[in-house]
Amino acid sequence: MEPVLKFVLPLLLGYIADLLLGDPRSWPHPVKGFGKLIQQGTRLLNRGAGRFWKGMLLTLLLCAGVVCFFYFAQKGLSQWPIAWYAFSTVFVFFALANKSLLQEGKAVFDILHRQGVEAGRERLSWIVGRDTTHLSPHQIRIAVMESMSENLSDGVVAPLCFYAVGGLPGMMLYKMINTLDSMIGYKNEKYLYFGRFAARLDDVANYIPARITALLMILLYGSSRAWHFVVKYGSAHASPNSGYPEAALAGILDCRFGGPNTYGGEVVHKPYIGENERSIEHDEFTKVMYLNHAVTFVMIISIIAVKYYLVWYAQQQ
Numbered sequence: 001m002e003p004v005l006k007f008v009l010p011l012l013l014g015y016i017a018d019l020l021l022g023d024p025r026s027w028p029h030p031v032k033g034f035g036k037l038i039q040q041g042t043r044l045l046n047r048g049a050g051r052f053w054k055g056m057l058l059t060l061l062l063c064a065g066v067v068c069f070f071y072f073a074q075k076g077l078s079q080w081p082i083a084w085y086a087f088s089t090v091f092v093f094f095a096l097a098n099k100s101l102l103q104e105g106k107a108v109f110d111i112l113h114r115q116g117v118e119a120g121r122e123r124l125s126w127i128v129g130r131d132t133t134h135l136s137p138h139q140i141r142i143a144v145m146e147s148m149s150e151n152l153s154d155g156v157v158a159p160l161c162f163y164a165v166g167g168l169p170g171m172m173l174y175k176m177i178n179t180l181d182s183m184i185g186y187k188n189e190k191y192l193y194f195g196r197f198a199a200r201l202d203d204v205a206n207y208i209p210a211r212i213t214a215l216l217m218i219l220l221y222g223s224s225r226a227w228h229f230v231v232k233y234g235s236a237h238a239s240p241n242s243g244y245p246e247a248a249l250a251g252i253l254d255c256r257f258g259g260p261n262t263y264g265g266e267v268v269h270k271p272y273i274g275e276n277e278r279s280i281e282h283d284e285f286t287k288v289m290y291l292n293h294a295v296t297f298v299m300i301i302s303i304i305a306v307k308y309y310l311v312w313y314a315q316q317q
Contacts, residue, residue, distance in 0.1 A: 038058075046190070059197050067172075070172050091168055095172065097155035101156070102292055102293075112141070121135055141282075146246055156296050159171050185202060212299075228251060230251065253280065
């Protein structure tokens with residue numbers, strides 16, 4: 001199989017499949033499998049002394065395991081091109097979450113608009129970790145917008161960056177890192193030490209993708225205010241990465257993100273991103289849909305263009 005085609009075709013087909021199908025809840029998903037492995041490892045290791053080292057061991061073993069599995073799976077299928085392309089395409093499709101991300105966000109906006117605040121709070125609880133019980137309609141929409149910007153980086157741009165560098169094994173490595181962080185990367189009594197290494201590894205993995213996401217959002221929407229917000233507020237967030245895409249979207253929308261929210265019964269005071277406390281309107285979700293699709297498309301095309309350039313350049317030497 002021609003190397004460039006092996007790189008490009010699964011990426012394009014997986015992207016198209018995500019556009020058409022999203023992420024049906026009833027389908028099996030590799031992240032669910034990752035989650036079961038993490039749960040089993042946590043039950044076995046998250047006890048007694050040395051929890052930091054045990055958490056690090058679990059993280060490294062699972063990350064190495066997922067890279068080896070997908071590397072050797074592709075290697076084993078290489079003599080059957082159709083099976084190789086099918087396998088690679090399916091897992092690229094699973095690794096991208098653009099359409100499902102937009103579907104979930106739009107569902108919250110639509111339910112809030114049609115059925116009222118109680119239904120909106122309930123549906124929002126599907127996609128965010130904060131307590132949604134007492135949120136106002138404005139706070140619900142703000143929470144959705146924050147989630148959309150952060151997950152554009154985590155669910156789309158970061159997996160694509162890892163694919164660009166490491167192919168399918170790299171892409172699935174990122175999904176394992178992100179799943180580990182989402183399950184054990186908490187600063188509570190249970191995971192403070194056990195999940196610390198996984199949380200820091202996720203910070204490192206998302207460092208460049210988060211900034212690429214913010215830059216693409218600014219360039220594609222053409223907002224100088226968004227650039228100002230990223231410079232001013234990007235590093236203010238508790239996360240070293242989440243603040244950048246959030247600041248970019250807050251600048252594009254000219255609104256204010258952040259502030260106090262309740263997580264697990266505790267009030268967390270996040271720094272404000274932006275100055276304008278205006279209400280987000282129902283139809284403004286279309287801006288997020290445009291940005292997500294535009295950023296994803298530009299990332300795909302850019303990765304393919306760089307790949308072809310590098311191959312062409314190597315042939316000229």
